Amino acid sequence: AQTVTQSQPEMSVQEAETVTLSCTYDTSESDYYLFWYKQPPSRQMILVIRQEAYKQQNATENRFSVNFQKAAKSFSLKISDSQLGDAAMYFCAYRSAYNFNKFYFGSGTKLNVKP
Amino acid sequence: DVKVTQSSRYLVKRTGEKVFLECVQDMDHENMFWYRQDPGLGLRLIYFSYDVKMKEKGDIPEGYSVSREKKERFSLILESASTNQTSMYLCASSFPEHTGELFFGEGSRLTVL
Numbered sequence: 567a568q569t570v571t572q573s574q575p576e577m578s579v580q581e582a583e584t585v586t587l588s589c590t591y592d593t594s595e596s597d598y599y600l601f602w603y604k605q606p607p608s609r610q611m612i613l614v615i616r617q618e619a620y621k622q623q624n625a626t627e628n629r630f631s632v633n634f635q636k637a638a639k640s641f642s643l644k645i646s647d648s649q650l651g652d653a654a655m656y657f658c659a660y661r662s663a664y665n666f667n668k669f670y671f672g673s674g675t676k677l678n679v680k681p
Numbered sequence: 682d683v684k685v686t687q688s689s690r691y692l693v694k695r696t697g698e699k700v701f702l703e704c705v706q707d708m709d710h711e712n713m714f715w716y717r718q719d720p721g722l723g724l725r726l727i728y729f730s731y732d733v734k735m736k737e738k739g740d741i742p743e744g745y746s747v748s749r750e751k752k753e754r755f756s757l758i759l760e761s762a763s764t765n766q767t768s769m770y771l772c773a774s775s776f777p778e779h780t781g782e783l784f785f786g787e788g789s790r791l792t793v794l
Contacts, residue, residue, distance in 0.1 A: 570723075
């Protein structure tokens with residue numbers, strides 16, 4: 567089975583600074599999808615960004631971007647110009663292209679944003 | 682916008698009680714999921730359903746059952762709640778396609794005393 571590892575249980579960043587959250591995964595599959603989800607305190611989890619493994623170009627969504635290193639099986643999330651509203655739990659997730667119903671989640675990284 | 686609604690945000694039950702957690706989605710999604718979220722463990726799949734009356738076990742189905750009588754509604758049932766089932770429960774739904782992201786409800790925090 568695939569595994570997803572987030573080695574940083576908690577991180578802090580100063581408002582307006584940049585922070586990078588790490589994620590590594592283990593798989594023998596060649597095609598898959600990677601996601602970063604954000605879970606604000608007491609609110610529902612939402613998708614931040616998505617990356618298709620067959621695409622070499624790193625995905626970007628406004629202040630959020632990823633560094634996808636397929637050979638290294640690494641998928642980090644960079645948040646630029648951090649805002650107070652970015653404070654949340656962030657989960658990295660893997661989904662197989664061969665079984666759309668199986669998502670594998672990391673243990674999460676709690677991001678604190680200091681004013 | 683997709684809306685996934687979980688019936689209860691907070692529940693407190695006693696050991697041995699039967700517990701129903703309900704989830705409704707309004708986007709006609711075929712797939713629905715129940716996850717359990719515990720600190721340091723991330724999200725673990727309990728059950729998922731890919732159609733009405735169809736279900737498959739996830740990674741931690743023991744002590745749980747599910748029901749999907751209508752496409753929009755997916756219920757998680759704890760037949761006899763135990764203290765080790767104290768947790769946050771997340772419902773999610775998606776289309777069964779390669780870009781199918783998960784849409785989550787707000788979660789139900791269950792405490793079993």
